[in-house]
Amino acid sequence: MVGVILAQGGSYQLLTPAEVADWLKVSEFTIKNKYRAWGLRPQKVGRLLRFRERDVVAYLERKYG
Numbered sequence: 001m002v003g004v005i006l007a008q009g010g011s012y013q014l015l016t017p018a019e020v021a022d023w024l025k026v027s028e029f030t031i032k033n034k035y036r037a038w039g040l041r042p043q044k045v046g047r048l049l050r051f052r053e054r055d056v057v058a059y060l061e062r063k064y065g
Contacts, residue, residue, distance in 0.1 A: 012032060014050040023056065038063075 020040075021028040032049065035042060040059055043050045 011053045013053045015053055017049055017057065020051050020056055
């Protein structure tokens with residue numbers, strides 16, 4: 001996510017838990033265990049967990065606004 005310029009509200013790009021963890025500077029394990037408590041809405045792709053970039057941006061705005 002380094003060097004990415006986000007449009008207002010972020011994009012609809014799907015991010016892996018590892019990409020979200022890298023962006024938020026936490027472990028992938030933390031993302032997988034805390035996303036519900038944090039209010040991050042996952043997108044299921046088969047059995048895989050994905051997060052919309054705009055949902056992560058919305059979470060950051062709510063939390064740290």
